[in-house]
Amino acid sequence: MTAPASPPKKVRGEPILAVENLVKHFPITRGVVFQRQIGAVRAVDGVSFDLRRGETLGIVGESGCGKSTLARLLMRLEIPTSGVATLEGRDLFAARGGELRRLRRNMQMVLQDPYTSLNPRMTVGDIIGEPFEIHPEAAPRGSRQRRVQELLDMVGLSPEHINRYPHQFSGGQRQRIGIARALALRPEVIVCDEPVSALDVSIQAQVINLLEQLQDELGLSYIFIAHDLSVVRHICDRVAVMYLGRIVELGTEEEIYQRATHPYTQALLSAVPVPDPEQRDNQNMIRLIGDVPSPANPPSGCRFRTRCWKAQDVCATQDPDTVPRAADPHPSACHFAELREPASPS
């Protein structure tokens, strides 16, 4: 294994994380003693994207679309069925031992539920300092307390709270503790899995602003997984829309929110309630019928065809690739990709 002689130059905007055709199937088995596989839940089924240095990539989709499995794969909490992911050119899934530890240091995660993701029996100082137990080279023993206090200060908590327990904090403050823990090892990439969905509206805005401010100060790259499309629009530079284990549309914030060409993206956007009673009678809504099909048995061809109003015979036989379409140059997985009229809700 050859380590690079000089540290790679950190240019904003170049890809830091590249994901290529990532697949995760969970086997469905039958039988207790003699288990045999009778099928598979195709949680993530061929996902490719890259994350650029300093940007926020949003991943949106409804429950069961595979966005959280994707996050767990990237954190190597799950082993993929197939596919490649590279972090700064190094293969995430081939790494072992010391190399894997170094990779993990560079990529951390913020979880959704600030109530269950913090150990109630540990003090805040121990929680935020725990990464140093696993990666002792990240901070010499003597300097750890100071570093933890620095982190508390960075996320807007008082450094004097180092000896308190999680139950003494509110939901928003707990999420700040989770963010401080993720920052402890000075990672470059943070995967945020629904970081604000458990928080009240007035607290949500504080945490979103904190994440944005930390990104500016530390040059972080975020993968921001959420189901709230308004939050994603606010914080993300680029957005990937997932449906049943696939990315169906990928583009800049503007391309997705103003010029979406995939019917699912269009329907998803039109279903978001707009906090403005003057737009109540706006008839510009697409109402999808039915529910998301089971990922254990996805429809043939285009996976969205069972709920799509544009579906034709070709959709059942031919699986559309996520490629640039004539209607707009950003990738969209629809045979009949076109802009909506009027193009944007605003």
Add this chain to the structure above:
Amino acid sequence: MRGNRPTRGSERKAGAVSQSAVQPTPASPTPEGGHLLEVRDLHVEFRTGEGVAKVINGVSYHLDAGETLAVLGESGSGKSVTAQAIMGILDTPPAVIRSGQIRYQGRDLLAQSEEQRRQVRGTEIAMIFQDALSALNPTFPVGWQIGETLRQRAGMSRGDARRRAIELMELVKIPAAASRLGDYPHQFSGGMRQRVMIAMALALNPKVLIADEPTTALDVTVQAQIMDLLSDLRRDLRMAMILITHDLGVVAGVADRIAVMYAGRIVEHADVRSLYKTPAHPYTKGLLESIPRLDFHGQQLSTIRGLPPNLMRIPSGCPFHPRCPYVQQVCVDVVPHDLVLGDGRTSACHFAQEVRDDRAR
């Protein structure tokens, strides 16, 4: 007894009540000048080992026939507790209703016996909950659970209850209702389970439907379906609805009037358009400014500083004063009364008019 336990379970959950068959209550019209449902100066506290939490501190609101009132607030604001007090399903203890009235068609429900309240629950006022999976009994088929209300309360035979259950499932647009009667709750998707719960609540033709965060656990596309269904049902069945939610987007789509709650009080009350256009309480204003918008890519979000209050130690004067950008000495010293702003609007802020007129902050 086989039927006993599930009966008790769904009694709490869906507002259906067991006990002997009940004669249908004659629909007494709303008395002249009165409201269909009125909460007057309600005070509720929770007595816990750590102290007394003042959860509801003088809430008053009313609901007229056929309208939709949204009660908006964050966790701990008391929006659900008020609804539970109306339904009479508060756990007492720890909850204690200190004072106040809940008048339905002119009668004070809080002064009635438990037996009289049972007559109201389900037949007059019904409730649906956020989490349908835990509100439904996992060990009985949904058709049985919908029919249970009809057998116990309307005295229907099993066959009639079954037929009516199919009708109700069709009413809430569950596809192939007849064939799904024998399915268990876990065999339904989240949206379909919510429909089952709505069907149960509608079984006895209530005049008031209380929906407590009915779509919070659902995805946006399914949320849109359920909100459409609720508005259609409300219109077709001429019900009045209390929609309890924290979602400013959902409220804007369906409500006629909004009551905003903070620390167990109604801080602002207005018709939906005025509230969004010219909020007259700093808390409402702060909430509206702190939500990211789908229709434009925002700059930094403005926030409400600080945290919601600990209900065991509610701040003096106006409970919002430690977080309020308009705070003055009077806010620390004096509890603000509801200031009437015309058009039925009220705001519990000493500076309500200034806040309302200050649109460019």
